[in-house]
Amino acid sequence: MRLVDSSGDLSGEMEVDAFRRLFPLRYYERHLAESIRPDGRPLGMARDTTLALGAVSSADGSALAKIGSTTMLAAIKMEVMTPSAESPDEGCIAIEFHMPPICSPIVRPGRPAEAAVVVSKQLSDTILSSGMIDLKELALVNADGALFDAALLSAVAAFSHLQIPVVSLNDKGKIVAFTEEGDTVGKLEKEAVNKEKRKLTLGNIPFSLTCTLHKKHILADPSSEEESIMETLVTVVMDSSDRLVSFYKPGGPALAYTSLVTDCVRLTRQRMKELEKILDEAFSGMEVD
Amino acid sequence: MMETDRKDGRTPNQLRMLSCSRNILHRAHGSASWSQGETKVLAAVYGPNAGTKKNEDPEKACIEVIWKPKTGQIGKAEKECEMIMKKTIQSICLLTINPNTTTSVVVQVVNDDGALLPCAINAACAALVDAGIPMKHLAVAICCCVAEEGSVLLDPTKLEEQQMRGFAYIVFPNSALSALPKGSSLVDGEPLEHGIITSVTHGVMSVDEYLRCVGRGRAACAKLSDVLRRSLQKSES
Numbered sequence: 001m002r003l004v005d006s007s008g009d010l011s012g013e014m015e016v017d018a019f020r021r022l023f024p025l026r027y028y029e030r031h032l033a034e035s036i037r038p039d040g041r042p043l044g045m046a047r048d049t050t051l052a053l054g055a056v057s058s059a060d061g062s063a064l065a066k067i068g069s070t071t072m073l074a075a076i077k078m079e080v081m082t083p084s085a086e087s088p089d090e091g092c093i094a095i096e097f098h099m100p101p102i103c104s105p106i107v108r109p110g111r112p113a114e115a116a117v118v119v120s121k122q123l124s125d126t127i128l129s130s131g132m133i134d135l136k137e138l139a140l141v142n143a144d145g146a147l148f149d150a151a152l153l154s155a156v157a158a159f160s161h162l163q164i165p166v167v168s169l170n171d172k173g174k175i176v177a178f179t180e181e182g183d184t185v186g187k188l189e190k191e192a193v194n195k196e197k198r199k200l201t202l203g204n205i206p207f208s209l210t211c212t213l214h215k216k217h218i219l220a221d222p223s224s225e226e227e228s229i230m231e232t233l234v235t236v237v238m239d240s241s242d243r244l245v246s247f248y249k250p251g252g253p254a255l256a257y258t259s260l261v262t263d264c265v266r267l268t269r270q271r272m273k274e275l276e277k278i279l280d281e282a283f284s285g286m287e288v289d
Numbered sequence: 290m291m292e293t294d295r296k297d298g299r300t301p302n303q304l305r306m307l308s309c310s311r312n313i314l315h316r317a318h319g320s321a322s323w324s325q326g327e328t329k330v331l332a333a334v335y336g337p338n339a340g341t342k343k344n345e346d347p348e349k350a351c352i353e354v355i356w357k358p359k360t361g362q363i364g365k366a367e368k369e370c371e372m373i374m375k376k377t378i379q380s381i382c383l384l385t386i387n388p389n390t391t392t393s394v395v396v397q398v399v400n401d402d403g404a405l406l407p408c409a410i411n412a413a414c415a416a417l418v419d420a421g422i423p424m425k426h427l428a429v430a431i432c433c434c435v436a437e438e439g440s441v442l443l444d445p446t447k448l449e450e451q452q453m454r455g456f457a458y459i460v461f462p463n464s465a466l467s468a469l470p471k472g473s474s475l476v477d478g479e480p481l482e483h484g485i486i487t488s489v490t491h492g493v494m495s496v497d498e499y500l501r502c503v504g505r506g507r508a509a510c511a512k513l514s515d516v517l518r519r520s521l522q523k524s525e526s
Contacts (some may be wrong), residue, residue: 243493247457250376255462255484258500265496 004113024229032217039223044267046221047211049275051153051282053161063157063282067150068223074154098142104224146210146221148235156205206245207275208237209268213254220267236268240276295442295449304444304509309411309520311395311419317395319420325444327402332412334420336392349384351391356409359398370396370406377410377460377487383423392422403447404432404488406458406493411513418521427463428486429513433502435494441501443509455492457499459506462486463514 020027031037043048047068056062059075066072133260210223212230219226227233232252237245244265249256256264299305305326314320317333324330341351354371357361378394394416396409409431414428435447435455442449450456462484485503494502 017317237421239493242495243491244496245493246490247488248490249485249488250373252376252486253380255486256488257484260505261485261500262496262502 024225028214028226028229032214039241043217044220044270046271046274047223049153049195049278051157051278053157053282053285061158061161063154063161065150065154065157065200067146067153067221070146070150072147072150072154074151074158076158123273146223146227149208149210149221152206152237153275157282188278205276205279206239207268207272208235208246209264209271210235211255211267213252213260215254218260218263218267218281220271234264236264238265238268238272240272242269297446299473301440301442302505302509304512305446307513307516309415309516311415311501311520317416317420319416319418319422321412321415322399323408323415324399325404325408326446327400328404328408330405330409330412331397331399332409332416333395333397334392334413334416334422335395336420336422337387337390338393339390341389341391345405347389350382350389352378352382352384352386353391353393354378354413355393355395356386357395357397357402370409373406373487373489374410374413376414377428378417380426380486381414381424381426381462382417386423392420399446403445403450404458406430407432410460410487411517415517415520425462427459427514429463429510429517430458430460430487431506431509431513432458433506435492435498435502439495439498441498441505443505453492455490455494455498457488457490457494457502457506459485460487460501460506461510463510463517494514 006211027038032043035043035044039047048066050066052064054062055064055073056075059077061076062074064071209220210222211234212219212226213232213234214230219230222230222233232254233250234256235246235248239245247261247264265271295301305327305328307323309321309323312319312335313322317335319334320332322329322331337350341347342353345351352375354375356367356371356374358367374394374396382392393444394413396413398405398409410428410430417424418427426456432444432450434442434450434453436442437454442453445453445456488503490499
């Protein structure tokens with residue numbers, strides 16, 4: 001692309017928007033030289049994150065997470081099932097990740113986006129690896145970079161919000177969910193196995209941070225524009241007991257040296273503290289009602 | 290130092306029997322099979338073929354990976370492996386040499402006994418060389434796992450992978466031998482071979498354990514790259 005070099009002088013005369021579209025990499029590099037990003041964030045800072053618990057009232061647990069403009073909705077439905085013979089006292093988690101066309105112009109109806117499949121698999125791996133524990137549905141409402149982070153955050157929040165509904169044994173000896181409304185005579189014979197809704201006890205909670213690497217700079221929490229220009233992505237997931245759950249770097253032109261690895265981990269630790277605070281605040285906000 | 294006794298009698302740093310053969314499929318432009326112990330993967334490369342796929346950049350060559358499991362249908366796990374391999378191969382190939390072309394890499398799992406993805410990446414690399422696809426450097430992949438007490442084992446079998454607390458697949462670049470003067474390719478004080486191209490982890494481990502895996506993996510990759518080079522040189526007689 002020789003044109004890029006020769007028209008470097010024109011950049012002063014072109015409008016900023018045009019320069020951003022035509023030469024995205026140089027636009028970013030000019031910003032990186034000043035250690036800042038186009039939206040004014042310093043390199044290591046993540047976008048504003050908000051969390052809303054209980055977004056879907058018909059689900060047993062749900063949460064809506066927003067990181068910048070990436071919005072993710074998670075809902076958990078619990079089902080009574082017979083456990084498998086090999087692990088009779090364990091339940092199971094099935095995770096579905098949907099990317100409906102509403103979220104981004106590159107997704108078309110009918111064909112699932114490549115990212116959807118990969119993110120859902122990554123998510124299953126992370127949640128199962130980190131030792132947390134039912135059916136889960138995640139829907140991406142708006143895609144603006146760092147999909148995995150938003151997905152994990154909303155999933156974690158939904159699990160925290162989850163309250164296991166009351167179950168009881170019916171006459172045939174099968175476990176049935178106890179509905180709150182309506183008591184017919186027949187139902188009075190059943191005893192509730194657990195008297196009240198209880199919350200799921202969570203093990204170590206995982207939090208994640210996605211960064212892009214470009215030459216020597218690490219950019220935390222990229223937006224979709226930044227993701228598309230800088231092709232190397234690293235996602236680090238750590239849990240609250242400071243263990244590494246996952247270090248995911250799928251290829252990409254930039255190589256990760258030890259110093260970069262430790263830097264990414266350090267940024268993730270910082271982000272983890274921020275996220276823990278946000279989760280706690282969202283919780284205490286809920287318990288007040 | 291904790292000594293873990295492995296079922297097949299290997300020491301923690303010992304790799305399984307490696308073997309690599311090239312040019313086994315005559316209809317493909319390039320092919321190779323790579324086996325580590327009982328795990329065996331066959332890779333075939335077809336390309337470059339004209340035209341790129343829909344959303345890909347026509348100024349660069351496009352790489353397509355098709356993963357065929359030994360049994361069963363293609364599901365999410367296979368798609369994820371495809372994506373990881375595609376991104377890894379994209380970072381080692383010179384994509385600007387043949388723009389607007391598609392190179393397909395077909396990976397067939399013959400047997401899975403642990404360290405499947407690293408085996409596949411090594412096989413794909415050898416197949417790409419066999420097909421003559423232009424590359425910046427080769428890639429060598431290895432699997433390291435972390436046992437309950439924190440010791441690191443290399444190249445686990447499937448049983449070991451399942452029993453261990455966590456494991457990591459790591460891919461390193463393998464740059465030109467001594468063609469460059471020593472010290473010319475230092476980045477941040479570390480030679481080029483020390484960077485990680487790809488890393489995928491499963492299970493939990495501490496940050497130090499992960500860094501130890503990376504260190505051990507790097508050291509072991511020298512052996513892997515030897516096998517790769519020898520098999521590449523063998524056929525040129």
